[in-house]
Amino acid sequence: MFSKKVVYVGEVPIGGNNPLSIQSMTNTDTLDTERTIKQIINLSNAGADIVRVSVRTLDDIPSFKEICKNSTVPIVADIHFDYRVAIEAIKSGAAKVRINPGNIGESWKVKEVVKAAKEYNIPIRVGANSGSIKKEFENNSMVRYQALAESALQEVRIIEALGFEDIVISIKSSDAKENFLANKYISEKVPYPLHIGITEAGIYEDALILSSAGLGTLLLNNIGDTMRISIAGDPIQEVIVAKKLLTLLGFKKGSRIIACPTCARTEINVEELAKKVKEWTKGIDKDINIAVMGCVVNGPGESKHADIGIAGTKTGGAIFINGKIIKTVPKNMLEITFKEYIKNIINS
Ligand code: SF4
Structure with missing residues (x-):
């Protein structure tokens, strides 16, 4: 909604003047194809524009392929550690891939993932959360929000250095103030769309209040292009609350x-x-x-x-x-x- 650059996750544009998109994540076992597809359809019916699915190992790939094929919304593959899983997820129909170059390992592996994303014309989401602040930033005199933003920025620079700019950045903290300052900091430095959210926001009521305060502050300051409200439990709640927040703040009709x-x-x-x-x-x-x-x-x-x-x-x-x-x-x-x-x- 507010970034300079626009990227496409399937048919859903993120950034620029496009409406804020709502995301959620499945909590079914990815190997349980049927239940995962059902949950995605329910999330989509509730108002989710994009859904993220964890792809843990190569064993998840056949099921993930089926999930992408039957989904009513674009699917983001959530990958950690194994570059081969990222590449296979891209080939299997992921509309975006979320990786952390830092935990993918050697640069040639990251390069391979970027090459596949380029070939299949899909964006990559990178970033950092309060639990993944890099030691080098944590140990110098930087304030915490800056260390968090710089950690994410370092991931962005790795991808950029490979000639790839179809990037969505995500910086999340469970501290609303730190979350706001880190997102503000990075929004002033790079043109990429921002995926916003409060991480580990808690169970229903706490998550709702914390996310409303944290995300509301960002949105009212023109920061954020796509969002997820994290609530422990049924992800349908996340979508309902996100929709309500956007309507009450005037970003969505209703x-x-x-x-x-x-x-x-x-x-x-x-x-x-x-x-x-x-x-x-x-x-x-x-x-x-x-x-x-x-x-x-x-x-x-x-x-x-x-x-x-x-x-x-x-x-x-x-x-x-x-x-x-x-x-x-x-x-x-x-x-x-x-x-x-x-x-x-x-x-x-
Ligand atoms: S609208 Fe009337 S009833 Fe409601 S709070 Fe105001 S004075 Fe009381």
Whole structure:
């Protein structure tokens, strides 16, 4: 979304003015072809644009080939240590390969991988995370975020030196501030698209809060082109949360429900109605802001910028558009009328 250079992962463009793409990773056994394909299809249905699959050894290759063939989204092969696995994954249909030149070993091996990526016209993702900061940077006087960024930059330079520039960079830390500073640092030095995320973000709630803060800060500073929210557990959650974050920050179309926190003036069940509105508008591909407010004292004013809203009254509710009340409804008609108005706006 913000980088100067654009690369293609299958049909998905990353960088430049292209929309931020959402990634996730399978957690099934790659050898279990059927379950892995099923998980990829579920991830794709939930909104993932790209899915990464670990290819551990050459034994995974036949299954990986089948997975690529049957996938509905481009597949990134995640490779560690063995250059032969990277080459075979490329030949088997990987749309991008994630390697770490540092752990691939001798330069001739890295060269072979780059040669295959060139031949099959696919990008390479390189980078570093807080656990792979290189000793030489860690031991000098560099601050940690700079050591992290320089570690990634060193990987980039290895690939560049082989005449390859179809690069995506990933720098991840589990510390949101370090993550931000390292990505900012590298975004100012190279034109390549950045894959952003907070690594080892934890279980659901912690991961959600940490990733929202960490990735939100980056995106609002125009840094990041593709993203993954790491959550321990079912990867579907990662995609749902990523989509929500992008919608709430205005990077992706969808509904945004504004709801007041409620207080002693509250006349309707705000939480219950807001949840229903969320259900009615699930998955829509249109920007729409809907307000659910507890009372008319502050309701219409506080949600002036909503496309449509409702505020509780003593007898039911007042529906307003752009801050102006257009209809009052009794309690028993409140839900059905509000839903009708929302439907009309969505279909207009
Ligand atoms: S909108 Fe009304 S009910 Fe909701 S918090 Fe504000 S004053 Fe209270």
